Amino acid sequence: METLRQELKENIIEQLNLEDFTVDDIADDDRLFGDGLGLDSIDALELIVMLDKNYGIKLTDPKEGKEIFVSIAVLAEYIATHRTK
């Protein structure tokens, strides 16, 4: 699980162009949206594409995203359970 969390942090920084962040700046429980990393609605769409592309997870209900994209820890847990690749 630790490897997956690390991988997620690296992918999020690279794909969402978070130039001011390093992997060490993101704690597993930091909020991804709002006060935490300050991600926006376009970033949420990018995360949905990332789940499909990298892990074979298709989110069809936007409400699901709200529950999954809470933090790296929650996201990693969800991917570990639902991944198809």
Next chain:
Amino acid sequence: MEGVIQQFYLKSSILKTSLHIQSFCSFRFNKIILNGETVVAKEKGLSFSEFSKTVYKESGIAYPKFFKMDNLSKLTFLTAEVLLKNCALPSEEKEKMALVLSNRSASLDTDRKHQLSIQSKENFYPSPAVFVYTLPNIGMGEISIRHQIKGENAFFVFKEFNAKFLMQYSEALIHNKKASHVLCGWVDIEEDAYRSFMYLVSKRGTYIHSEAIINKEYQNI
């Protein structure tokens, strides 16, 4: 389109008072020229991405959304940033500013990136962050948000820089009291070949607002 603008311009010229250019700014060949002086010069070998990132960091701008923009928006944003910082306009004047920009390649640079992401049926992953920049006028939105500019904005695509059109359009806006200032110019990028030239049309300033001066300054980089 140009005919309509000319009629608008002729009508407005009855009330014409002389306009000026408050400031010029150009980006090309990894150099920045502000009012005729080179203010930044970096190695020619840098890509536009590297150059723009260096300029952003060295300028001390704190605007993390910069890194999410496409290259055309980055070029538009940085040129406006250097120029408007030099003009130091009060916020109420910025609110009444209009934006009139132009280029040759529209958003082709980003359109190609988007096309690559949807090229293959097996690997069809269009990026929302790339797609939102597939219009050339998005860069103007980025400037408007950053500087709280609320005036008219328009983006034109021309084969080449058209000083006469920009001059007539911006004079019509000011003479018809649609704007107090007009941020005008050219922002074009295709891969690492980029060129921007922006100037602020105003009722005050050192340079006379004329086609000859606009063309001369455009050629100055």
